[in-house]
Amino acid sequence: MLPPKPLTQTRVPNVYDAEPIPEAAMAEVARILGSGDLFRYTSDVSPVALLEAEFAALLGAKYALAVSSCSAALFLSLKALGLPDGARVMIPAFTFAAVPSSIVHAGMVPVLCDCGDDYRIDMDDFRAKLPGVDAVMISHMRGHTSDMDAIMELADAAGLPVIEDAAHSLGTTWAGRNIGTIGKVGCFSFQSYKLINAGEGGIMITDDADLIARAVIMSGAYEHNWKKHPVLQEAFGRWQNRLPLYNLRLNTLSAAIIRPQLPELARRVRDGRRNHDHVAARLNTSPWIEVPEKLEPELRAPDSIQFNLAGMSEAEIAAYAAEAEARGVKVQIFGASRDNARAFWNWQFLGETPDLPKTRAMLMRACDVRLPARLTLADCDAVADILLDAAEAVMAEERAFGT
Numbered sequence: 085m086l087p088p089k090p091l092t093q094t095r096v097p098n099v100y101d102a103e104p105i106p107e108a109a110m111a112e113v114a115r116i117l118g119s120g121d122l123f124r125y126t127s128d129v130s131p132v133a134l135l136e137a138e139f140a141a142l143l144g145a146k147y148a149l150a151v152s153s154c155s156a157a158l159f160l161s162l163k164a165l166g167l168p169d170g171a172r173v174m175i176p177a178f179t180f181a182a183v184p185s186s187i188v189h190a191g192m193v194p195v196l197c198d199c200g201d202d203y204r205i206d207m208d209d210f211r212a213k214l215p216g217v218d219a220v221m222i223s224h225m226r227g228h229t230s231d232m233d234a235i236m237e238l239a240d241a242a243g244l245p246v247i248e249d250a251a252h253s254l255g256t257t258w259a260g261r262n263i264g265t266i267g268k269v270g271c272f273s274f275q276s277y278k279l280i281n282a283g284e285g286g287i288m289i290t291d292d293a294d295l296i297a298r299a300v301i302m303s304g305a306y307e308h309n310w311k312k313h314p315v316l317q318e319a320f321g322r323w324q325n326r327l328p329l330y331n332l333r334l335n336t337l338s339a340a341i342i343r344p345q346l347p348e349l350a351r352r353v354r355d356g357r358r359n360h361d362h363v364a365a366r367l368n369t370s371p372w373i374e375v376p377e378k379l380e381p382e383l384r385a386p387d388s389i390q391f392n393l394a395g396m397s398e399a400e401i402a403a404y405a406a407e408a409e410a411r412g413v414k415v416q417i418f419g420a421s422r423d424n425a426r427a428f429w430n431w432q433f434l435g436e437t438p439d440l441p442k443t444r445a446m447l448m449r450a451c452d453v454r455l456p457a458r459l460t461l462a463d464c465d466a467v468a469d470i471l472l473d474a475a476e477a478v479m480a481e482e483r484a485f486g487t
């Protein structure tokens with residue numbers, strides 16, 4: 085094997101650290117701590133209510149409800165749709181374990197749809213499984229948008245509601261529309277690895293008055309706390325005392341950390357896309373690396389890059405990950421570890437998982453590398469150099485030994 089380049093030659097950027105939280109948040113957090121007002125329903129104008137109004141306006145939705153996580157938003161969406169116990173909910177097989185978990189938590193049954201090597205829903209499998217389900221939850225995994233035109237057309241024709249899991253898609257558009265506003269409800273995450281970082285947090289948006297009223301009450305707006313949501317008083321009245329309370333509220337500190345990041349979003353989207361497209365173009369020069377094309381109507385907002393290794397055996401794929409790590413960039417191959425939460429066969433809490441050959445083949449050679457918006461192009465080149473050189477090193481050795 086070629087000796088790794090000494091690490092002093094290329095400065096390896098840190099792809100894990102978050103951006104600092106804007107100064108404005110620190111002042112607001114200090115003010116809130118000074119007042120002790122941490123619960124969203126204590127005051128009449130909570131930072132959480134302000135966040136909801138600002139987020140709905142930013143995305144172009146009528147209503148928003150901030151909650152404790154995107155998983156909580158997915159769970160509440162299922163409950164607010166009024167789906168019965170045991171309802172079958174289709175999800176892509178390439179997603180995060182919290183997604184099927186939200187369905188199990190809601191007393192429903194996930195139905196896994198195969199995904200292609202472009203990380204998107206396989207539309208043939210979607211069509212085949214649609215007649216057997218009661219709802220559809222589309223995870224735009226790692227921000228990759230499946231064919232929303234085809235999905236909406238099929239789901240609408242079948243009369244099935246679509247929930248968008250847009251946890252990792254804030255800022256992505258499809259044919260000019262914001263991801264998360266295409267289905268009946270869209271759910272986003274403010275967990276630290278997403279474009280807006282509050283440590284934890286989530287939000288759901290919809291234009292459906294009864295859906296959001298039901299979700300607000302179930303999120304924990306007990307008694308008449310729903311009056312502090314400055315919309316929809318009529319719809320709330322209809323659901324008073326008729327729904328369980330799951331208490332999934334967001335606290336005021338989280339809202340104070342999120343709100344000053346909303347104006348940063350456009351820059352993060354722009355720089356994240358620039359970084360992604362720069363590294364993608366460089367990786368695609370390698371005979372052993374393929375970065376799948378997005379679908380035409382999608383405009384991405386990436387903070388990471390995914391690519392497929394091509395023409396490598398399982399051993400070479402493992403050697404590639406080790407080589408990249410030795411050079412300073414950690415490459416996660418989704419299907420390669422025994423506990424990866426994005427490999428469907430590790431979701432043993434579901435019992436038997438179906439055989440999904442396309443998704444499985446993709447996960448065994450698909451690589452994941454973080455590429456945050458704050459990186460410079462020079463940082464991105466350092467990452468790309470390592471990813472390219474690692475492939476060269478592994479495959480040059482194989483060729484030398486004639487295997």
Ligand SMILES: *Cc1c(COP(=O)(O)O)cnc(C)c1O
Pocket residue numbers: 152153154155156179180182183223224225226249250251252272273274275285286
């Ligand atoms: C992060 C993520 C989630 C879970 O979000 P939480 O806020 O951590 O619950 C769900 N789906 C996808 C696609 C994600 O990336």
